[in-house]
Amino acid sequence: MNIAKTRFAPSPTGLIHMGNARTALFSALLAHHLEGDFLLRIEDTDRERSKEEYTHALMRDLCWIDSKWQEGPDIGGELGPYWQSERQAIYDRYYKQLEAISLAYPCFCSEAQLALTRKVQRAAGQAPRYPGTCRGLSATEIQTKIEQGLQPVLRFHVSNDAIIEFEDLVKGKQVFKGHDIGDFIIRRANGFPSFMFTNAIDDSMMKVTHVLRGEDHLTNSPRQLLILRALEMTTPQYGHISLILGDDGSPLSKRHGSKSLQALREDGWLPEALVNYMARLGHYYPENDFMSFEELAQKFAIPSLSKSPARFDPAQMRYWQKEAVLKLDNDRFWHWLSDYQIADAPRYDSQLSPEIKNIFAQAIKPNILFPVDAWQWFNVFFNNKLNISSDDKQTLKAAGSEFFGLAIAAAQTVGNDIKEIAKHVKALTGKKGKELFMPLRIALTGQAHGPDFGAINQLLDKEQMITRLQSAQEITNA
């Protein structure tokens, strides 16, 4: 029995975004689910646009979302090379084979000529198709044109009455007519192969069993099947997943805040948050729990892949980020923070005891989404930097100078215990509930919401509390 194999085959022409990342993730999840391999192949046949730096960025970003491959350019494998730019000889061999059985022929039509034909066809209400101009060229005609210095493309011949059927993993049975396809280019005039060709050949040669790709590739499938069948090569099963749309229903783009994985990482998103979110965008999991990559893989199922397009929803992504933050253990929490050191934050590791660090982490995790939020709290507790908003200052003023005078006096006797301080203030002012606690919270932390008082007691000593209460009193006097 053949081992299952999925693949991701990007062209290194830019940073990977949410859409592609989700396709890669699905492929990786499926491979793990089937206990097979996930393969990475770099489709760098477009020499002008492909850049090596993007290949590196791509591999780094894929690893970041746990989608590590078992076969690929950096680690090799039996069926390499995994850069298409190194596989030219292979493609050339198959071109010859196709020409030998008259399923491929050189075409000398100029791009301008073709563009014109398409225009005319459309104007006449017809579908734009290659009309087959060069299909019947004789060997001598071809020879003559080549001698004239003309560089032909190579076209694959699709007979008009061909019917191509296949079962799509996601969309079900598909039927295409040869007439709707037309003869398509498999080698460009510059000798480089086209995507249609290399992609099909490589998937087959590399023994890929399941191809998960975007719906935009659906109509490529009959073409690729035609090539593979003509060459008597094995074909993978194709599954076309619906695209991700922006909040207005149009394709996801930068306009909708679609960011590269790299940008997302730089903003402080946790990979497991993105993984949990993306895994559910167009794939149904009965359980709504935060899951690890392994759990997601275990429960991944092809029938649970959605046929209809999904909209990108930042609110839902934020929810998974919140879950991810809550799940962070201390070690990772501090690594996460140190990776996003902000300019005016002090170094955290020098004086803080593990106990204090632990208390701090547990206390603020429910209150933060990103490292900047965490650093803000860090500043509050360890750097004496409070940023009180004007609204919150109003709350302070409403409490009044006397309120803080009493609080200071209470702190001097009871120490750093907010509830005890509150008790004293309550006894003397009659204030209670929100009126009592909100001014204290704002005075001590600079914010209207934040950690539990128990944690704040452990993070601030008596002197700090008194100083902050004094500052608050000054604000009321201002």
Next chain:
RNA sequence: GUCCCCUUCGUCUAGGGGUUAGGACACCGGGUUUUCAUCUCGGCAACAGGGGUUCAAAUCCCCUAGGGGACGCCA
């Protein structure tokens, strides 16, 4: 223009002839916290429209509308 795909709460979706149409996010409200956040409990909210088929349609069929994709010497 031609061909193809899709359409259930605001969003992600479950359900595929008989369901009080289920869950999650968001939102709103209760509880906990003598405060807020967290946590917890609850509520609001949907079968695109029109025709069939059927005892019975969200579910099957047809049409319409809307959205998306493909039609490249891009991938």
